[in-house]
Amino acid sequence: MPLKVVSRAGTDRLYLRGTVRGQSVFESAGTSDPQKAEAYRAKREAELWTESVYGKRAVVTFAHALTAYLEAEERSETTKAHLRRLLDHFGTTRLSDINQAAVDKAYGRILTSGRGASPATKLRGVLTPLKAVLEFAARRQWCERPAFERPKVAASRTIYLRPAEVDALIDSAADHLKPLLIFLAGTGVRMSEALDLEWRHVDLKGSRAVVWQKQGTERHVDLPAVVVMALDALEHREGHVFRPVRARRPAGARSGKEVGDRYHNNGRTSGGQIKNGWARACRDAELPGHWREWIPKGTNQTKRVWVPEVTPHDLRHTWATWHYCLHRDLLALREDGGWSTITMVTRYAKKMPGAYAPEIRGWLDGETQGVQNPCSDNSDNEKVAVFHRF
Numbered sequence: 001m002p003l004k005v006v007s008r009a010g011t012d013r014l015y016l017r018g019t020v021r022g023q024s025v026f027e028s029a030g031t032s033d034p035q036k037a038e039a040y041r042a043k044r045e046a047e048l049w050t051e052s053v054y055g056k057r058a059v060v061t062f063a064h065a066l067t068a069y070l071e072a073e074e075r076s077e078t079t080k081a082h083l084r085r086l087l088d089h090f091g092t093t094r095l096s097d098i099n100q101a102a103v104d105k106a107y108g109r110i111l112t113s114g115r116g117a118s119p120a121t122k123l124r125g126v127l128t129p130l131k132a133v134l135e136f137a138a139r140r141q142w143c144e145r146p147a148f149e150r151p152k153v154a155a156s157r158t159i160y161l162r163p164a165e166v167d168a169l170i171d172s173a174a175d176h177l178k179p180l181l182i183f184l185a186g187t188g189v190r191m192s193e194a195l196d197l198e199w200r201h202v203d204l205k206g207s208r209a210v211v212w213q214k215q216g217t218e219r220h221v222d223l224p225a226v227v228v229m230a231l232d233a234l235e236h237r238e239g240h241v242f243r244p245v246r247a248r249r250p251a252g253a254r255s256g257k258e259v260g261d262r263y264h265n266n267g268r269t270s271g272g273q274i275k276n277g278w279a280r281a282c283r284d285a286e287l288p289g290h291w292r293e294w295i296p297k298g299t300n301q302t303k304r305v306w307v308p309e310v311t312p313h314d315l316r317h318t319w320a321t322w323h324y325c326l327h328r329d330l331l332a333l334r335e336d337g338g339w340s341t342i343t344m345v346t347r348y349a350k351k352m353p354g355a356y357a358p359e360i361r362g363w364l365d366g367e368t369q370g371v372q373n374p375c376s377d378n379s380d381n382e383k384v385a386v387f388h389r390f
Helices: 034-054 062-072 077-090 100-110 119-139 162-173 178-187 191-196 223-231 272-284 314-327 332-339 354-362
Strands: 004-008 011-020 023-028 207-213 218-222 291-296 304-308
Touching: 004 034, 004 100, 011 034, 023 223, 023 272, 034 119, 062 077, 062 119, 062 162, 077 100, 077 119, 100 119, 162 272, 162 354, 178 314, 178 332, 191 207, 223 304, 272 304, 314 332, 314 354
Parallel strands: none
Antiparallel strands: 004 011, 011 023, 207 218, 291 304
């Protein structure tokens, strides 16, 4: 029998009951409004009929596939943000209707710069998350595997620092940031891994820490002497290892600054959680960057901020180039750094000249000035302004 809108005792929500081509249906209409329930009934009956004749692929929508994709496993906040924008655009569009023309249109509608956005922005904001959902749906035979044109992204240059430059950067950083920067440069972990690190996963005696990658993979990280000393100098031993210091005073206190429980992990590796402190340290260390000036909306005063060329994630690149300089072993680099393929680490080969190996060893052993006591004031030290890009 065809679908009918029916009521159910104990609730004002309406339901659909009936049979469509042998398939028994009893489901919520999602509303208590009879007119909306009837509209949903007609649409649902048509979907079930089409599905029974032409198969599941004919009716599965992007919204349906996205819901299943999110329910399958936890996704990062960054991924969810991209997916929300895709959902707003594609909504109930059938998967079979999402073709290259639809993707090109999505660039124009979703991205701030439209179709004129950079290839990297198109990949990050539209194509990569869209393909992830469609690949998920294709494995369940809801659609064909996606085959879209990939924007051509120019090969990025690997940015890294020499030990003296890292010293200058750490010397210029705020006291509460020094241990975090030493940890990043000394271990090569991602920012998200460092910010999630808790003391219960740190073994100072064994010089080892356990971090979790964004894929949920457990990784054991060896801690060089300079990192052990930096962590050992921290006063607390519970909760998260690295904690933010805010400008405002603690409640009820006459002086001092408020210390948070942890940095909030936004899922990114660019270091937005320490953006201001990082920019100030880079500027004071005389690392390359530029001033960005603009007039905020609603004001007539110019705002000016320093934008460094190097990012906190470049400390991971720094560690990797140092690692290869010392060991000349791509397999060991891939394993120690938590990369999935050899191809991903070949970019670090032969970047740092071998003449720097003794200086790198000295830095990792905590022998260079400015890292033995990560909270000391070394503002009088000479700052090194050499910067390398390849």
